[in-house]
Amino acid sequence: MTKHLLILGAGFSGRAIGDVFRQAGLTVSGTTRSEDKAGALRRRGIEPIVYDGGTISGALAADMARTTHLVQSIAPGRDGDPLFRAGMPAIPALMPRLEWAGYLSTVGVYGDHKGGWVDEETVLNPVSARSVERVEAEGCWLGLGKASGVPVAVLRLAGIYGPGRNALRNMEEGTARRLIKKDQVFNRIRVEDIGRSALFLAERHLGGVWNITDDEPGPPQDVVGEAARLMGLPCPPDIPFETAELSPMARSFYGENKRVSNAKLKAAGFEFRFPNYRLSLAELHGSGRWKG
Missing domain, CATH: 3.40.50.720 (NAD(P)-binding Rossmann-like Domain)
Known part of the structure; x- marks a missing residue:
């Protein structure tokens, strides 16, 4: 069956x-x-x-x-x-x-x-x-x-990001922002x-x-910078987190700062197709799938 x-x-x-x-x-x-x-x-x-x-x-x-x-x-x-x-x-x-x-x-x-x-x-x-x-x-x-x-x-x-939901699309739509909070990282x-x-x-x-989660927790502004580089567009200006206009939910995400390990999944034998954002954004950009 x-x-x-x-x-x-x-x-x-x-x-x-x-x-x-x-x-x-x-x-x-x-x-x-x-x-x-x-x-x-x-x-x-x-x-x-x-x-x-x-x-x-x-x-x-x-x-x-x-x-x-x-x-x-x-x-x-x-x-x-x-x-x-x-x-x-x-x-x-x-x-x-x-x-x-x-x-x-x-x-x-x-x-x-x-x-x-x-x-x-x-x-x-x-x-x-x-x-x-x-x-x-x-x-x-x-x-x-x-x-x-x-x-x-x-x-x-x-x-989570992927085709149709990513920093490349945010760059094209003019919504990408480089929020800077000291030592902040995300998976x-x-x-x-x-x-x-x-x-x-x-x-x-x-x-x-x-x-x-992929292999590389890192500062969110670095993802925006890489998207701008791939698109050949000016990098958005840095915005201090303290003065940024954010929804309560968006601000709450920045209240949590951690690096999440994927070692258990890899030890079980799983191989990531997209182990970091640079490789992933390059694939989205090169394939055109970033548009969704």
Whole structure:
């Protein structure tokens, strides 16, 4: 019987995961909040199912019944993960054929480490409310893995970019900014490597916690500078972080400073196609795929 991947929340990362699972021979479906976005998923080879994170429709229940692989990327919110809310049927009952599940989380669960290194064994210290919610959801999914015997992998994602969402496009649109905060670094990950890492873990039936990030945490302004160089455009002026106009969410990202290790994933045998932003931006620029 054909293996089937269900993506709950087929957004930027979910679609990239769907692409690599389809290439590996699985059928793929994905949920979207509106019928308006269903056509785009269908054109990509992902069968769309409208789902707002609330009641499970008959169509979604039928799809769950044939699901062998699951990726959950819907943010939990104050009510917790949608599949673990009160009154929701147990996941083994909804998905009796499930062989592997992946939960997309964030490196934000580590909180601030003043530029120090963290790995999967680091004690979590989430700062923002959204990261606290992610820690709770991670616990639910890891608990499911222990209780059911199904491998459940928590993928802690760094800052995501790729075709259509990157510093090259920001440069062209005039939105790129070089915010300067002393010693600030961020991790990042190319979206295709999220897809490839999910398939890597699924094919090996690996559960547990995994940092999904490239090799090189670094200052965000350096990425903007490299994009400007590739585009042959003037580098945007430096803006001191203290005086920059930022949304509360954007400012909160700068309240966390850490270097996230991917050593566990590489030790398991995974090879990044885009191990750093310079190689990745060069590929996006050279291929023209930066436009999306």
